[in-house]
Amino acid sequence: MRNYLFVDGYNIINAWPELKEASGANLQQARENLIEQMIEYQSFVGERVTIVFDAHLVKGSNQKNETISGVEVVFTKEHQTADSYIERQVEQLTRNQRNRVRVATSDWAEQQFVLGSGATRISARELRIEMDLVKKNIRKKAEEIRQNRSALADRLDDETVQILEKWRRKQ
Structure with a gap:
């Protein structure tokens, strides 16, 4: 089974207080965060993540896709919203029942489309909760590794x- 998560970039930025605050001063910094x-x-989590940002109001813009450390980042073309891009991808991916598709957005209309297409919706708040849990699990795993790390001498025989x-x- 392949797992996909599409993130409505500006919707999430505007829903998470720390990103919304950062976007007021520097939108690029909020996107990077x-x-x-x-x-x-x-x-x-191993889910394939695609973050989609609207560029539909940018005159003459072409769609721009880039992969950053495994995460696909998409800036839509002129006259195309993040919602329409995500909807098209969801429709294509949900045709294959082996695909599990989720969309992170707090946009009610987009959530209804997602549910009607056979995908799962996750609100910005729910994504924040998942993110916090992932960060907690990463810290826990790092601590376990640190505690289990032993010196080379501890693993060698006396001779x-x-x-x-x-x-x-x-020497």
Whole structure:
């Protein structure tokens, strides 16, 4: 089974207080912050993440796709909304029943379309809860690794440790 998560970029930025605040001063920084968080999320959960940003009001803009550390970032073309891009992708992917597709948005109309297409919707608040849980699990796993890490000498037999110690002293 393939798992996909489409994120309505500006919808999430405007729904998460820390990103909304950052976007007031520097929208690019808010986008980068969201992308970084989704990279971390994707690396832990293994879901293929695509973040879609509206560029439909940008005169003459062409669709721009780039992959950043495994996360696909899409800026739509002129006259195309993030919603319409996501809807088209959802329709294509849900044709294959092996695909599990989720869309992160708090836009009610978009959520209704997503549900009607056989995908699952996740609100901005629910995504924030999942992100917080992922971050907590990453910290927990890092702590376990740190605690389980042992020195090389702890894993060697006494004879090998003595040989290495003699060799070190000769150097």
